[in-house]
Amino acid sequence: MNASTTDAGNASAQNAAKAPTVGFVSLGCPKALTDSELILTQLRAEGYETSKTYAGADLVIVNTCGFIDDAVKESLDTIGEALAANGKVIVTGCLGAKAGDDGGNLVKAVHPKVLAVTGPHATQEVMDAVHLHVPKPHDPFIDLVPEARGVAGIKLTPRHYAYLKISEGCNHRCTFCIIPSMRGDLVSRPIGDVLNEARALFESGVKELLVVSQDTSAYGVDVKYRTGFHDGQPVKTRLLELATRLGEIAEPFGAWVRMHYVYPYPSVDEILPLMAQGRVLPYLDVPFQHAHPDVLKRMKRPASGEKNLERLQRWRELCPEIVVRSTFIAGFPGETEEEFQTLLDFVQEAGIDRAGCFAYSPVKGAAANDIPGMLPQEVREERRARFMAVAEAVSAQRLQRRVGATMQVLVDHAPALGRKGGVGRSYADAPEIDGVVRLLPPEKASKTLKVGEFTRARIVAAEGHDLVGVPV
Numbered sequence: 001m002n003a004s005t006t007d008a009g010n011a012s013a014q015n016a017a018k019a020p021t022v023g024f025v026s027l028g029c030p031k032a033l034t035d036s037e038l039i040l041t042q043l044r045a046e047g048y049e050t051s052k053t054y055a056g057a058d059l060v061i062v063n064t065c066g067f068i069d070d071a072v073k074e075s076l077d078t079i080g081e082a083l084a085a086n087g088k089v090i091v092t093g094c095l096g097a098k099a100g101d102d103g104g105n106l107v108k109a110v111h112p113k114v115l116a117v118t119g120p121h122a123t124q125e126v127m128d129a130v131h132l133h134v135p136k137p138h139d140p141f142i143d144l145v146p147e148a149r150g151v152a153g154i155k156l157t158p159r160h161y162a163y164l165k166i167s168e169g170c171n172h173r174c175t176f177c178i179i180p181s182m183r184g185d186l187v188s189r190p191i192g193d194v195l196n197e198a199r200a201l202f203e204s205g206v207k208e209l210l211v212v213s214q215d216t217s218a219y220g221v222d223v224k225y226r227t228g229f230h231d232g233q234p235v236k237t238r239l240l241e242l243a244t245r246l247g248e249i250a251e252p253f254g255a256w257v258r259m260h261y262v263y264p265y266p267s268v269d270e271i272l273p274l275m276a277q278g279r280v281l282p283y284l285d286v287p288f289q290h291a292h293p294d295v296l297k298r299m300k301r302p303a304s305g306e307k308n309l310e311r312l313q314r315w316r317e318l319c320p321e322i323v324v325r326s327t328f329i330a331g332f333p334g335e336t337e338e339e340f341q342t343l344l345d346f347v348q349e350a351g352i353d354r355a356g357c358f359a360y361s362p363v364k365g366a367a368a369n370d371i372p373g374m375l376p377q378e379v380r381e382e383r384r385a386r387f388m389a390v391a392e393a394v395s396a397q398r399l400q401r402r403v404g405a406t407m408q409v410l411v412d413h414a415p416a417l418g419r420k421g422g423v424g425r426s427y428a429d430a431p432e433i434d435g436v437v438r439l440l441p442p443e444k445a446s447k448t449l450k451v452g453e454f455t456r457a458r459i460v461a462a463e464g465h466d467l468v469g470v471p472v
Helices: 003-017 030-045 069-085 106-110 123-133 179-183 191-203 239-253 266-276 293-299 305-318 337-350 377-400
Strands: 021-026 049-051 059-064 089-093 161-165 208-212 227-230 233-236 256-259 283-285 323-330 354-359 406-413 422-425 437-439 454-463 466-471
Touching: 021 030, 021 069, 030 049, 030 059, 030 089, 030 123, 030 161, 030 208, 059 069, 059 123, 069 089, 069 106, 089 123, 161 191, 191 208, 191 227, 191 233, 191 239, 208 239, 233 239, 239 256, 239 266, 256 283, 266 305, 293 337, 305 337, 323 337, 323 377, 337 377, 354 377, 377 454, 406 437, 406 466, 437 454
Parallel strands: 021 049, 021 059, 059 089, 161 208, 208 256, 283 323, 323 354, 437 466
Antiparallel strands: 227 233, 406 422, 406 454, 422 437, 454 466
16 A cells, blocks of 8 residues: 555545534434435535434434424424534424414524524525534545435435335315425425335335325326336326336335325225235325214315225225225314214224324414314313224224234344244334234244345234234
């Protein structure tokens, strides 16, 4: 090694040691997580070090959630903790777009010492603020993005699964929701970019791709389903074509494609054959929110309860193995006991496999706050508890049908190569929101389990939200 090479190496080591560190906290939903991934990718590309802690960081970025009151409180508390521990804080995300009681910025009103505040999906604005307070480092001798997955950038999920955001914003004006005021109207990503990112993720080892947006069914509506290009071939910017191509790209890798936030439009019927053929997982995350037509009208939802039952029946005819998860709101303003009972009947008749429920929360700025008939908090909470009791009974009944079946399971946790068992998920289980498959020790001594790989498991029991299986 000559002297100049040695000097360059020493300079590289010194510059790397002096690289400024940015602490990062990501709160909220998978859509916010993908925003965080974009910011982290840019930070690492520019030579910044990143950290999950406040201590020793040159500044801290907090990506916030502002959807419901509990999320607002968590975000404000986290900002306060970061200020107390570090002192230099940049705030981004949905809470950054919310106004306070005086019409000014809510975050600035509560925490006036923050360095900068941006709304969601604002990578460049965040980087501008970082550059202002911590100058950009430069070291041409190091690989600046060691954790990146090609064009997919840095991911905050485990290596074997990742979220793929296909659009930003939403065209609906649901009365309980303030997301359009924070994230704007629907803006679909170019289909070529989406498919390139998907391929990069599969090539990096991802075995499960979770497609997310505010309204996955509406992908391409804003650009009138215009034709894009991928691998030199024309492709329409539309859900059916997207799902078809994702399935084709995933197949050589033996990977899963899972659809989230799918509104129950008639056009969704077109992707059910892909699920029946195993091209994409027979799983749909559908935000029904309620079932009574009058409540849905007050919510300004795009479908009625009767049509939703018909649509579910049609989906199960097209793909008997389909699993449907959904979220609902109990205690919406004006909700009568009769309307609530319709919701309970719907969950049972529809056979919703996985259901979550929120007691209505009067989010500041939501139009629903002006609807007459705001229910007392204790009534809202009591109805949420009643809903969950019914929903869990339905889910348990449907899970019981799995006992005796052999299922493909993606392994999430397997200490000691799974010799004492592990934890995984079937096609019916999205990470962090559904149940799991608890894997018992394999019957064969030679059988091992590895995180991020598939195994076959014979289901021997159903317990609560989870299944119990023996690897085979």
